[in-house]
Amino acid sequence: MPATLSYPGVYIEEISSGVRTITGVATSITAFIGRAAKGPIDADPDGPVIINSYGDYERTFGALDPAYTMGYAVRDFYLNGGAQAIIVRLYKGDAAKAKAKFKLSNLTLEAASAGTWANQLRVRIDNQVSKEVAGLYGLADTDLFNLTVRDMVSGKQESFLNLSVKESPRRVDRVLLANSSLLRLSADQKLPDEPPTAMADKIPDGSETLWDNDETSKPVSTQAVDSAALTNDKEYLGSEDDKTGIYALKKVDLFNLLCIPPDVRGGDTLTTVYQAAMAFCVDRRALLIVDAPTTWASANAITENKNEKLTNLGLAGPAARNAAVFFPRVIESDPARQGQLDTFVPCGIVAGVMARTDTQRGVWKAPAGLDAALNGVQGLATVLTDAENGMLNPLGVNCLRSFPLAGPVVWGSRTLRGSDLLADDYKYIPVRRLALYIEESLFRGTQWVVFEPNDNPLWAQIRLNVGAFMQNLFRQGAFQGKTPTDAYFVKCDSETTTQNDINLGIVNIVVGFAPLKPAEFVVIQLQQMAGQIQT
The missing domain is CATH 3.40.50.11780 (Rossmann fold)
Incomplete structure (x- = not known):
């Protein structure tokens, strides 16, 4: 009933159906x-x-x-x-010490993960930045730089424009952490006060000639180690x-x-x-x-x-x-x-x-x-x-x-x-897998029951929702039996939950099912028909 009936007329109130659909979980992750x-x-x-x-x-x-x-x-x-x-x-091993490092003047970067795979990475820095972007972040254009990294084996390349070592949305460590699958700021490096010195005056176009020269940073040590x-x-x-x-x-x-x-x-x-x-x-x-x-x-x-x-x-x-x-x-x-x-x-x-x-x-x-x-x-x-x-x-x-x-x-x-x-x-x-599927689905699908008043209305809702889930499986052919009564049951009432259980805050739900078992052994019986004698 509405909380306040203050004027003569018609009042509209929405009432919950009590149906809380139980969705089956995935089965093959x-x-x-x-x-x-x-x-x-x-x-x-x-x-x-x-x-x-x-x-x-x-x-x-x-x-x-x-x-x-x-x-x-x-x-x-x-x-x-x-x-x-x-x-x-x-x-x-120590994965933190097994990452390839790249020295870019005053900035040290490292591979995103441990392993010798990163020995094939090449990194470049240039200063072809946007003055408009610098002004947008309250920085000078000299505070910005571009960084490009390339995997020389797979050809994968990542480019990050208008980075900075100063506090801003383009701070280099945050951008790499959020967007790069190849590089991170070195764990033992603090951000320098000044941006790294540019290694080139333009952004690499990805051609082999631009990458096959001394204007790229290779790993500064051979510390990258595989497990x-x-x-x-x-x-x-x-x-x-x-x-x-x-x-x-x-x-x-x-x-x-x-x-x-x-x-x-x-x-x-x-x-x-x-x-x-x-x-x-x-x-x-x-x-x-x-x-x-x-x-x-x-x-x-x-x-x-x-x-x-x-x-x-x-x-x-x-x-x-x-x-x-x-x-x-x-x-x-x-x-x-x-x-x-x-x-x-x-x-x-x-x-x-x-x-x-x-x-x-x-x-x-x-x-x-x-x-x-x-x-x-x-x-x-x-x-x-x-x-x-x-x-x-x-x-x-x-x-x-x-x-x-x-x-x-x-x-x-x-x-x-x-x-x-x-x-x-x-x-x-x-x-076994069907039982695990039902257990996990009901475990997740009955979380709403916690802290609900433990009496007949709750038990009826549980029977309704769990029963609907089991009925859906029955219709898909998951159980034995020609009728739902033969195939499964859901019991939640005063027999499963006694007054002592109620006092202890417990509600008991009993679910049973008749599983289909595989036909491992197919027996075909053959009988030879004797000649029919006319009488």
Whole structure:
């Protein structure tokens, strides 16, 4: 009712419907962790970096390089249908002291990130400035200068006009921090009182002749250093409190899949890293994609000695519902080595297949089968027979197979709790991922409930909104059952929330669903018809 009824007449009041639409979260945002040639590192304020294409990755972290396996995994992700990725660049060593520096008279600049990539940068300064701009900022034209930087390998060039070392909107350190992907003011340099001396009297036009002379600043030292190889779990895990290493992902809002390719080609990711990553994925409602170790050369090698190699992964217990292992590794051509064939881990490919399946069919569809083709793959490191596949599938090892005409495909969809012996509720990847999707969506979509009066009107609103979300999934074919009653239920009433719960400030919501499970085994029964006898 309106607050004040002061005159005779008609009053209009808008009443809330009580409907608060719950929007489903993304299902295939994939996080990659590893070394790269350049780009923000995990400890930087602007890391991790969200990308939407492989071109984004190359611009920020460098082109394919055999020294950095993460780049190949990201490439495979996008080749197979990936959409959005989160990159965590790890750096072993003192990154702050591993940046190339450029001395420009009284001004010292440094590369935007650590690594020898910046040894190919060239910097120029000129004084062809605008007097009008100088007056606009209350500066003399002699206070301004132009700066141009060029990457001599990629040809990328950045130009910044009318910069100054004095306080103004064009102060050089602020402009570079906001707009340059190549340069920063050196961390150990204070702004000088006077602008740097011009190296040329005009702005470079980008031609090679202008850059291939002594009027450009090259790095003043060889201190630029690439990251050393990662050799222990601490270098991957970093600090949970400082949000470095794998815990840099705490800075991002959401990720669904996690890939940690081995640090060197032909190597293995440490089992201790996988164990910590699996526990982290449980906290973040994500799935860890595990690459088979190099010692898994055949099905027999995995199953011998009572499945010793599988046990040695140490990925067991309820948390293993949030992890899945794929075997074998794949053979691909390497553009960085003139197309030569080599062996690569499949984590990026599998993540891309999951993203593609989510888009085409939904997160409840198993990312496996003849439609789950492995794009960009020339072959598999180990060719499996049906019998060998039959040895591994009951253990929860997902196989990559190659079939005539279909080519290489994902041919398994079990979590690491997918062993027949365990009989786990979350045996299958699509069931687990659907549960994680519902959990994350409802977690975000019911935040409005906090501090609302805890009684029947609230419970009815909760049932309405959560029920609408589940009904939408039912209509899309996410659940078993012909009717909503068969497919799901939402319960929030005096039975789930007792008076004692109300006194404690608790409201309990119970949501159940009947998941679709993949048809792993298709049985076709044939019967020979006996000749019909006329009577």
